[in-house]
Amino acid sequence: xxxxxxxxxxxGFLARQGILVAxxxxxxxxxxxxxxxxxxxxxxxxxxxxAILGMMALGVTFVVISGNLDLSVGSMMSFSTIVVLDLHDxxxxxxxxxxxxxxxxxxxxxxxxxxxxxxxNSLIVTLGMLSAIHGLTLTYSGGKNMDIDDKAGTWFDxxxxxxxxxxxxxxxxxxxxxxxxxxxxxxxxxxxxVYAVGGNGTAATFSGIRRARVVFTCYLISAFCVATAGxxxxxxxxxxxxxxxxxxxxEVLAAVIxxxxxxxxxxxxxxxxxxxxxxxxxxQNGLLLVxxxxxxxxxxxxxxxxxxxxxxxAGKRGRxxxxxx
Amino acid sequence: xxAGTLANYLRRGAIWGFIVLExxxxxxxxxxxxxxxxxxxxxGNMLLLLKQTAPLGIIAMxxxxxxVNGNIDLSxxxxFALAAVIxxxxxxxPFMEELGDWAIPLAWxFALAAGxxxxxxxxxxxxKTGVDAFIxxxxxxxxxxxxxxMYNGEQPTSHLNWTxxxxxxxxxxxxxxxxxxxxxxxxxxxxxMNRTVHGRNAYAIGDNREAAVNAGIRVGPHMMINFVIIGFxxxxxxxxxxxxxGSVNPNDGELYELWVxxxxxxxxxxxxxxxxxxxxxxxxxxxxxxxxxxxxxxGADTSTVNLVIGLILIAVLFLDKQLNIRAKEELKT
Numbered sequence: 001x002x003x004x005x006x007x008x009x010x011x012g013f014l015a016r017q018g019i020l021v022a023x024x025x026x027x028x029x030x031x032x033x034x035x036x037x038x039x040x041x042x043x044x045x046x047x048x049x050x051a052i053l054g055m056m057a058l059g060v061t062f063v064v065i066s067g068n069l070d071l072s073v074g075s076m077m078s079f080s081t082i083v084v085l086d087l088h089d090x091x092x093x094x095x096x097x098x099x100x101x102x103x104x105x106x107x108x109x110x111x112x113x114x115x116x117x118x119x120x121n122s123l124i125v126t127l128g129m130l131s132a133i134h135g136l137t138l139t140y141s142g143g144k145n146m147d148i149d150d151k152a153g154t155w156f157d158x159x160x161x162x163x164x165x166x167x168x169x170x171x172x173x174x175x176x177x178x179x180x181x182x183x184x185x186x187x188x189x190x191x192x193x194v195y196a197v198g199g200n201g202t203a204a205t206f207s208g209i210r211r212a213r214v215v216f217t218c219y220l221i222s223a224f225c226v227a228t229a230g231x232x233x234x235x236x237x238x239x240x241x242x243x244x245x246x247x248x249x250x251e252v253l254a255a256v257i258x259x260x261x262x263x264x265x266x267x268x269x270x271x272x273x274x275x276x277x278x279x280x281x282x283x284q285n286g287l288l289l290v291x292x293x294x295x296x297x298x299x300x301x302x303x304x305x306x307x308x309x310x311x312x313x314a315g316k317r318g319r320x321x322x323x324x325x
Numbered sequence: 326x327x328a329g330t331l332a333n334y335l336r337r338g339a340i341w342g343f344i345v346l347e348x349x350x351x352x353x354x355x356x357x358x359x360x361x362x363x364x365x366x367x368x369g370n371m372l373l374l375l376k377q378t379a380p381l382g383i384i385a386m387x388x389x390x391x392x393v394n395g396n397i398d399l400s401x402x403x404x405f406a407l408a409a410v411i412x413x414x415x416x417x418x419p420f421m422e423e424l425g426d427w428a429i430p431l432a433w434x435f436a437l438a439a440g441x442x443x444x445x446x447x448x449x450x451x452x453k454t455g456v457d458a459f460i461x462x463x464x465x466x467x468x469x470x471x472x473x474x475m476y477n478g479e480q481p482t483s484h485l486n487w488t489x490x491x492x493x494x495x496x497x498x499x500x501x502x503x504x505x506x507x508x509x510x511x512x513x514x515x516x517x518m519n520r521t522v523h524g525r526n527a528y529a530i531g532d533n534r535e536a537a538v539n540a541g542i543r544v545g546p547h548m549m550i551n552f553v554i555i556g557f558x559x560x561x562x563x564x565x566x567x568x569x570x571g572s573v574n575p576n577d578g579e580l581y582e583l584w585v586x587x588x589x590x591x592x593x594x595x596x597x598x599x600x601x602x603x604x605x606x607x608x609x610x611x612x613x614x615x616x617x618x619x620x621x622x623x624g625a626d627t628s629t630v631n632l633v634i635g636l637i638l639i640a641v642l643f644l645d646k647q648l649n650i651r652a653k654e655e656l657k658t
Contacts (some may be wrong), residue, residue, distance in 0.1 A: 121642060185570070207641045250399070298470050299475070301464070
């Protein structure tokens, strides 16, 4: 009995903190394998290159906790990047940025309306929007790549390449966004409502929470995060392909799931999503540093995602193997 | 009650009505806008359309049975690519070259077996760990793609075998080889879903898993078989397609899962499981291919195709919801 109990405790602990344990093990392993891994330059570099994915993951965390999915963030990021680059030359950067945010938020509002107020299945709606926004971007750009004409004479690159007291701007923006959204989710009534709607939508409705409005707001938050990510992406390269965000929706989702958010809704935190993002970033970097090809990370990510979710579920049900007959 | 069945009838016939509308629209619009003089409804054009439907269509049949079962598979694009790499690479193995044309069925077997094994891995994980199929196959989508890259780096894998090309380009009774495979797969999966115990159980499990368990149906093995089927079909799709083209890039098949799911949902299969039909899925893939080809015919570029398909998918979902609500209200009165 005592043995079974302690075993359950171990499983329970792994399920609750497994992702942090895994993260620590990875850091230790890679540090032993390559002493450049924990070099401050390398660490900052990894976080900087994870920032774009990370920002998108912050918004998707809200959507996932509210019990929905967002597969459109990749296309939407391409859209914001292309739009802001195009408007930069047409109306100047000061106007281009709010205009781009407005357009991206409008897309988010449209999705939020369909999923929140019309109660359509979020997987299919955002799958449709993935394709539709991709088409919109291609139509907007005429199928061409977008470049800023005068790359040397603009201050626009500060968002992607600037540094404040030695810390790259993308990291600062990512940290600021994570802090604000983390507080909004954990400490405000709105955050409580997001958990309530995702945990049990019917119960939330009966306790007077306007479910549609909460879901709608989550998609707005997601669109805002995507727009910020697009801004960083545009500032980093000052030119972009139409397909810059293609396929990122599933990587973002992988990071969010790795952070422990449940696809059923009602569970997850901003802090753990950030950990999920960092794990993906550091694995990628660590594997490259020990001399492996970039695609090895795909296989490693596969194994880690399944192990992470499996342990999480196993901890909740108290046994390792599923009861499915 | 009668109107309820009418809504049902409407829903089932909707995809074919949509196809007819597309045909009429593109035939008429084509008269004014087409870049070529050829009519849209030309027999050769329609046969080609069927052939181009085959790669996605074959996978869509597997996706239907997996979705009816209440699961989903996001890894089909990567499985497709891995099967293609194995097919083409195995043809240039030394002992295979000695076999001459007998190497072809062997290479097909290798590729198809690989597809089945990849599907089985997904199915086994879903069954034994209880992790949601969406997450398992999302992970596998990355993992299997990684395997494709590890197999041959970032280089394309190529092997042109003329016997194979001749076979793939043949037109038996005027219909292309790929189309025959699509029709064959459609017929077999239709039979499996409507005439076998496994098919009926798959519907039962997707509709109400608890009830199925209580009725003594073993859920796990059925899910596993369905994942093997979709893995096998993703490989079959690759085998049919790459026999002709003879060269595969490691990125090939990307986003296939999304196209396939779009087609299956257009055909009316529910994501929640328990409902869906193979014939309607056939309509779904046909509708998408018609749209692509039709828009190209009237001179629209690919961006329009993406835009239109995305909006149609949402519109279908909306209409389906309205019909459902109405049918339920009519049942009450």
